Amino acid sequence: xxxxxxxxxxxxxxxxxxxxxxxxxxxxxxxxxxxxxxxxxxxxxxxxxxxxxxxxxxxxxxxxxxxxxxxxxxxxxxxxxxxxxxxxxxxxxxxxxxxxxxxxxxxxxxxxxxxxxxxxxxxxxxxxxxxxxx
Numbered sequence: 577x578x579x580x581x582x583x584x585x586x587x588x589x590x591x592x593x594x595x596x597x598x599x600x601x602x603x604x605x606x607x608x609x610x611x612x613x614x615x616x617x618x619x620x621x622x623x624x625x626x627x628x629x630x631x632x633x634x635x636x637x638x639x640x641x642x643x644x645x646x647x648x649x650x651x652x653x654x655x656x657x658x659x660x661x662x663x664x665x666x667x668x669x670x671x672x673x674x675x676x677x678x679x680x681x682x683x684x685x686x687x688x689x690x691x692x693x694x695x696x697x698x699x700x701x702x703x704x705x706x707x708x709x710x
Contacts, residue, residue, distance in 0.1 A: 579666050581607035581691075583658060583682055584673030586616040593671050593694075594620065607661035609682075611674070614640040621649055628664060630657025632678065655681060662686040669694055 580597070584590045585608040597603045609630040610617045621629055621644050629644075630652040631637035637653035644651065652660045655678075662670050662682035670686040671694035672679045686693055 578603045578668055579606045580604070580669045580671065581609075581661050581664055581667040581686075582671045582673065583609040583661055583679060584611075584671075584675070585620055586610040586613035587673055587675070589673035590671070591616075593673065594624070597624070606666045607664045609658050609661040609674075611678075612636050614643070618643050621647060625649070627666065628652060628660060630654075630661045632658065658682040659685045662691070663689040668692060 580603055582590050582593050582605065585594065597605055605624040605626050607628045608617060608620055608624065608626050610632070612631065612633045614631060614636050617629060617631065618640060625647070626649060628650045629640070631640055632654060634653040637651055637657065641651040659682050662672070663685050668691065670691045672683045672686070674682070683693060
């Protein structure tokens with residue numbers, strides 16, 4: 577079994593990653609994160625049953641926590657939430673599919689935590705910040 581965290585799970589790359597998960601029962605989602613698409617994120621929580629989720633928008637994170645209070649999932653907010661999802665102990669692989677500079681700090685923290693990174697480099701911001709080091 578492979579354990580995966582997906583940052584940007586509601587975007588194009590994130591939803592495609594979840595398609596791969598659906599087709600591979602040996603992959604378990606342990607964390608999901610999104611910027612603000614909490615309706616889709618709620619659907620993903622109910623389907624994939626992650627241990628933790630994060631919403632970058634703190635107001636929407638509170639709303640999501642209310643919506644999923646019947647689930648056994650911890651809801652985090654802001655950058656701290658993204659970092660929690662990227663460093664969760666059970667994740668072996670972290671897919672970083674966040675737009676822009678927002679994903680750099682969680683990606684760095686995942687690397688420090690020894691995670692395998694599936695970085696889509698969705699933005700040139702990653703290359704501008706890291707260059708060939710990434």
